[in-house]
Amino acid sequence: MDLREYLKRRQRWVDAALERWVTDENEFPSRVHRAMRYSLFAGGKRLRPILTIAAAEAVGGRVADVLPLACSLELIHTYSLIHDDLPSMDDDDLRRGKPTSHKVFGEALAILAGDALLTEAFHLVTRPDLMRSVSSRRRLRAINQVARAAGSCGMIGGQVMDMASQGQKVDSHLLEYIHSHKTGALIAASVCAGAIIGGASPRQYKALNSYGEKLGLAFQVIDDLLDVQGEEKKLGKAIGKDKVKGKATYPALFGIAKSQRQAEVLVEEALGHLKPFNGRANPLREIAKFTLKRKE
Amino acid sequence: MDLREYLKRRQRWVDAALERWVTDENEFPSRVHRAMRYSLFAGGKRLRPILTIAAAEAVGGRVADVLPLACSLELIHTYSLIHDDLPSMDDDDLRRGKPTSHKVFGEALAILAGDALLTEAFHLVTRPDLMRSVSSRRRLRAINQVARAAGSCGMIGGQVMDMASQGQKVDSHLLEYIHSHKTGALIAASVCAGAIIGGASPRQYKALNSYGEKLGLAFQVIDDLLDVQGEEKKLGKAIGKDKVKGKATYPALFGIAKSQRQAEVLVEEALGHLKPFNGRANPLREIAKFTLKRKE
Numbered sequence: 001m002d003l004r005e006y007l008k009r010r011q012r013w014v015d016a017a018l019e020r021w022v023t024d025e026n027e028f029p030s031r032v033h034r035a036m037r038y039s040l041f042a043g044g045k046r047l048r049p050i051l052t053i054a055a056a057e058a059v060g061g062r063v064a065d066v067l068p069l070a071c072s073l074e075l076i077h078t079y080s081l082i083h084d085d086l087p088s089m090d091d092d093d094l095r096r097g098k099p100t101s102h103k104v105f106g107e108a109l110a111i112l113a114g115d116a117l118l119t120e121a122f123h124l125v126t127r128p129d130l131m132r133s134v135s136s137r138r139r140l141r142a143i144n145q146v147a148r149a150a151g152s153c154g155m156i157g158g159q160v161m162d163m164a165s166q167g168q169k170v171d172s173h174l175l176e177y178i179h180s181h182k183t184g185a186l187i188a189a190s191v192c193a194g195a196i197i198g199g200a201s202p203r204q205y206k207a208l209n210s211y212g213e214k215l216g217l218a219f220q221v222i223d224d225l226l227d228v229q230g231e232e233k234k235l236g237k238a239i240g241k242d243k244v245k246g247k248a249t250y251p252a253l254f255g256i257a258k259s260q261r262q263a264e265v266l267v268e269e270a271l272g273h274l275k276p277f278n279g280r281a282n283p284l285r286e287i288a289k290f291t292l293k294r295k296e
Numbered sequence: 297m298d299l300r301e302y303l304k305r306r307q308r309w310v311d312a313a314l315e316r317w318v319t320d321e322n323e324f325p326s327r328v329h330r331a332m333r334y335s336l337f338a339g340g341k342r343l344r345p346i347l348t349i350a351a352a353e354a355v356g357g358r359v360a361d362v363l364p365l366a367c368s369l370e371l372i373h374t375y376s377l378i379h380d381d382l383p384s385m386d387d388d389d390l391r392r393g394k395p396t397s398h399k400v401f402g403e404a405l406a407i408l409a410g411d412a413l414l415t416e417a418f419h420l421v422t423r424p425d426l427m428r429s430v431s432s433r434r435r436l437r438a439i440n441q442v443a444r445a446a447g448s449c450g451m452i453g454g455q456v457m458d459m460a461s462q463g464q465k466v467d468s469h470l471l472e473y474i475h476s477h478k479t480g481a482l483i484a485a486s487v488c489a490g491a492i493i494g495g496a497s498p499r500q501y502k503a504l505n506s507y508g509e510k511l512g513l514a515f516q517v518i519d520d521l522l523d524v525q526g527e528e529k530k531l532g533k534a535i536g537k538d539k540v541k542g543k544a545t546y547p548a549l550f551g552i553a554k555s556q557r558q559a560e561v562l563v564e565e566a567l568g569h570l571k572p573f574n575g576r577a578n579p580l581r582e583i584a585k586f587t588l589k590r591k592e
Contacts, residue, residue: 118411
């Protein structure tokens with residue numbers, strides 16, 4: 001299969017859906033909608049919504065049924081980036097090659113735009129005019145998974161420990177906690193949410209959940225490596241920042257070669273969980289392999 | 297009826313439910329759960345959850361069915377207070393007589409605790425082990441209402457315009473927008489959500505929605521008046537802050553006497569919308585009347 005074509009196509013679907021469903025800039029108060037859209041359409045790869053779609057497809061689900069939920073994962077991801085970039089958090093000036101939200105709109109509006117994106121995620125997936133062919137019970141279950149993964153025992157928990165451990169000595173146990181929660185939880189939830197809406201059996205769900213967990217962790221290990229070895233131009237942000245901030249990373253703890261090997265093992269494990277699936281899971285397989293090769 | 301007894305009892309139910317359902321401080325990472333609980337159990341009056349319960353009771357619904365949703369409204373209200381108090385927003389040091397979240401935990405953790413409370417609101421109302429006797433469809437509808445009211449076209453929109461208009465000349469039209477969105481939207485949604493879960497007919501729902509809108513606006517007008525005339529000790533915060541910050545308020549625009557009269561008219565209108573209801577709506581009636589007399 002042509003992964004590039006597959007990704008491009010779904011990225012377009014997600015972009016078009018976000019364009020359609022997220023409040024227009026002309027809507028009052030336009031300043032908050034402008035700030036929301038500034039970050040939402042800043043060139044994101046749409047990895048999480050694409051994983052939601054691919055997981056639904058892997059179990060025979062329909063794209064139209066899963067698209068609102070896929071978009072909600074991008075809304076949550078975008079809010080988390082805006083808040084992570086704030087002066088009191090990572091204090092970043094650039095994101096995807098563009099000034100960060102608080103640089104453009106000021107701190108207060110950046111916080112509120114983040115809050116609004118998070119809230120919109122749950123507004124979107126509960127809209128009565130969308131996802132009408134999916135049972136309400138299944139929708140609730142998927143939303144619950146996403147909320148859990150995004151919350152204090154998931155993504156936020158990871159960010160809290162990432163902040164708390166800066167400049168501290170971090171062991172491999174805590175490092176894995178930070179990575180698997182800060183990045184991994186929402187990636188795994190993206191896969192799981194698609195699986196639920198797509199109608200996965202309990203066994204399929206379990207396998208896809210494990211796939212998502214391994215993939216999410218691999219993704220963050222590669223992120224750490226890119227901060228050491230990547231090209232600023234392709235990444236759209238400064239490299240070497242983790243070290244400056246005293247952040248715990250895989251390369252810092254294990255070295256580059258061992259971290260690279262760990263990412264490879266994680267991807268192999270992710271692929272292992274897809275063994276029971278037929279060709280419909282090929283996109284998930286290719287995405288996992290691609291994770292190791294990504295440059296941005 | 298004895299309103300004080302009614303409120304006290306439901307406050308206890310809400311407190312006990314929040315205690316049971318919101319993640320324990322011992323749960324990792326404990327610092328974020330401590331921050332969440334610090335603000336959640338800081339002596340809030342639980343007005344929003346009580347309105348949810350009272351609205352459900354008014355249409356013959358059961359308290360147990362509506363309690364998780366009632367709690368989620370308190371979670372959203374609490375997150376909004378933490379974020380509003382931040383240095384880049386209202387920069388408040390005291391809330392309900394206690395140091396604000398960012399004063400105790402620092403800015404980063406205050407932002408994250410707010411994010412976590414907002415996320416937990418949607419996690420709680422979608423838990424598969426709660427509200428089992430309520431249809432999933434009805435639950436989705438209620439969650440959608442709450443998310444809309446909390447979002448960029450509701451509460452957040454109000455806060456955005458409140459921030460944007462500080463020190464500016466504000467006309468009565470914009471002032472009503474700010475108040476009806478910043479405070480009114482979530483109060484109205486509290487009533488509506490209870491009505492939906494309680495099984496309101498379309499006509500009942502419409503009446504309760506109107507009641508909630510009038511009550512929410514009245515509540516904020518009284519809040520403005522308390523900032524001018526209230527007692528700091530009872531309020532648990534400094535008074536006269538609105539003027540210092542150049543905030544648009546009803547007393548500033550219309551004077552004290554006219555603002556007081558406006559609040560009374562709004563409460564009368566709220567009560568008017570309850571005319572078709574029987575004695576089960578008495579708590580809603582008493583709450584509306586009490587709004588005019590509150591000192592904190």
